[in-house]
Amino acid sequence: MLKSLRKQSPMNHKALRLLTAAAATAVAGTSLLLSAPSATAANAPYADCPGWALCLYQDGGGAGSKVILTPPPTGSPSQMVYLIGKHFLNGQAADNQTSSWLNNSQCGIEFYDDPNGDLHPSLIDSAPSWNWGLKHDYSYGTPQAYLNDRVSSLRFYNC
Ligand SMILES: [Ca+2]
Numbered sequence: 001m002l003k004s005l006r007k008q009s010p011m012n013h014k015a016l017r018l019l020t021a022a023a024a025t026a027v028a029g030t031s032l033l034l035s036a037p038s039a040t041a042a043n044a045p046y047a048d049c050p051g052w053a054l055c056l057y058q059d060g061g062g063a064g065s066k067v068i069l070t071p072p073p074t075g076s077p078s079q080m081v082y083l084i085g086k087h088f089l090n091g092q093a094a095d096n097q098t099s100s101w102l103n104n105s106q107c108g109i110e111f112y113d114d115p116n117g118d119l120h121p122s123l124i125d126s127a128p129s130w131n132w133g134l135k136h137d138y139s140y141g142t143p144q145a146y147l148n149d150r151v152s153s154l155r156f157y158n159c
């Protein structure tokens with residue numbers, strides 16, 4: 001056994017040198033990735049929500065990706081929004097994933113737990129109309145943490 005190892009040792013050293021070089025390259029690549037600031041970390045809380053929109057954020061405190069919802073025009077009848085089939089800007093499904101929101105619309109909003117909140121009343125949260133910039137945060141440890149990842153549909157009203 002020892003004899004055969006010694007015989008192969010020049011080959012093993014070469015392989016080891018190649019592996020070491022590959023590992024060094026991999027480590028260098030990793031540290032480059034780690035040192036680059038991520039887009040998420042650079043975003044301010046509740047960032048980039050248009051001045052007329054309701055934005056649902058994937059993470060608490062207005063962090064993470066978001067869904068930008070356009071309210072109906074002023075004076076319109078109320079309008080339901082169903083989150084099944086909708087996605088955050090990062091492509092992930094939005095149903096039962098809202099952890100905070102910002103209402104820049106002038107509409108009032110009712111948030112429902114049920115996917116069809118108009119058919120199965122399950123009101124869990126609301127925003128009064130004419131209250132631009134209202135935020136609710138469902139982060140762990142906040143008073144509304146029990147609402148985290150529950151919103152499945154909502155209704156714009158009094159727009
Ligand atoms: Ca739900």
